[in-house]
Amino acid sequence: MAITALIIDDEELAREELKYLLDxxxxxxxxAQGTNGIEAVDLIRTHKPDVVFLDVQMPGLDGFAVLKKLLDRDHKEPLPQIIFATAYDQYAVRAFDVNAIDYLLKPFERTRVLQALDRARIRLQEIEPAPFSGDTRIGELLRLIEQQQQPQRSHxxxxxxxxxxxxxxVDQKDICFASIxxxxxxxxxxxxxxxxKCRTLEELLDLxxxxxxxxxxxxxxxxxxxxKEVVPWFKSSYQLRMDDKKQTEIPVSRAQTRRLRELFKL
Incomplete structure (x- = not known):
């Protein structure tokens, strides 16, 4: 019986390469295939695959955040076998090499992909799936990853x-704005x-x-x-017209109106 799998990666070439090797x-x-962490969570819940090939670094939710979201919300469903994929050696930490977890470095090597599949097959045959909330190995891994991925504050x-x-x-001085x-x-x-690659605007602001x-x-x-311009808006609110090509207009929240007035002496 074939192993069912999902491929989640924001790089099309990486998805195609891995799909070719698996086929x-x-x-x-x-x-199915997904391009970001939000799709990953939905696809895992919909298809309940045996194995998920999950990219570590993706816009929005990265691979670790996907696991956290599944752990937080899914208390009864079994956790699929997770095989992380990454282009960076710094993420191939020893913590990956524990039960039910494996990792692949990009570009993918055929022998390494087959090794990861063999490990997944063994795990699927020998171990009764544990509920998300009870998998202490996964929780311990996430704590280790969090310690190694504290936001850099060097600016x-x-x-x-x-x-x-x-x-x-990109030089910081060239950034007009960021949105989520x-x-x-x-x-x-x-x-x-x-x-x-940041997961939240707070994380981006730290940089x-x-x-x-x-x-x-x-x-x-x-x-x-x-x-470029501060535009008066409805009910004493404002919008900011930026100097990007589209001259994007950005709303100022009511809570930040006072700060705007202080910045530009309005």
């Missing part, structure tokens, strides 16, 4: 953005628009210079040096 091996039925001059299948280094929608953070500069970047709204962070 050529045989005995694996790839039920370095560069931010990494994913755009057009590439990882670009359905867990995915978009970052806009005068010339490009990309996605941040940015606090004297320059301002949380004007719960869904927006703006660079005050890229505000």
């Amino acid at each position: 050529s091996e045989g005995g694996v039925d790839v039920l 370095s001059g560069k931010i990494v953005l994913q755009a057009h299948g590439r990882l670009l280094l 929608d359905e867990g995915i953070i978009s970052v806009v500069t005068p010339t490009i628009e990309g996605h941040s 940015l210079e606090p004297a320059v970047f301002w949380r004007a709204h719960r869904s927006y962070v703006v660079n005050i040096n890229h505000i």
Whole structure:
């Protein structure tokens, strides 16, 4: 009987490469593919696969956040076998190499993929699935990962953005604004628009210079040096017209109106 699997990765080439390797091996039925963590949670709950090939770094919810969300909400359903995928050695920590967990480094090697599949088959045959909430090994792993992934607060001059299948280094001073929608953070500069690997705007703000970047709204962070115009709006509210190509208008929340007036002496 074939193993059922999901592939979750925000890089199309990585998904295609892994799908090709699994198809050529045989005995694996790839039920669906997803491009981000939000899709991952929905697909896992819908298809209940045996194995999930889960990218570590994705916009919005990363691989670790997907596991956390499943652990938090699903108390009775068994946890599928999770095989992490990552392009970065720093995430291939020893903690991955515990029961019910494996990892693959990109670009994928055929022998390593087959090894991970063999481990998954053994686990599926020998171990009765445990409910999410009772899997102490997974909980311990997540705690270890959290300790190793504390937000960097150095406020370095560069931010990494994913755009057009590439990882670009962008100067903070060039960032016009960032926004979050359905867990995915978009970052806009005068010339490009990309996605941040951060999971929340709070996490992104930890990387940015606090004297320059301002949380004007719960869904927006703006660079005050890229505000082109302050536009009066309804009921003593305001919008900010930015200097990006689209001259995007960003709402200012009522809670931040006072801060706006202080910034620009309105």
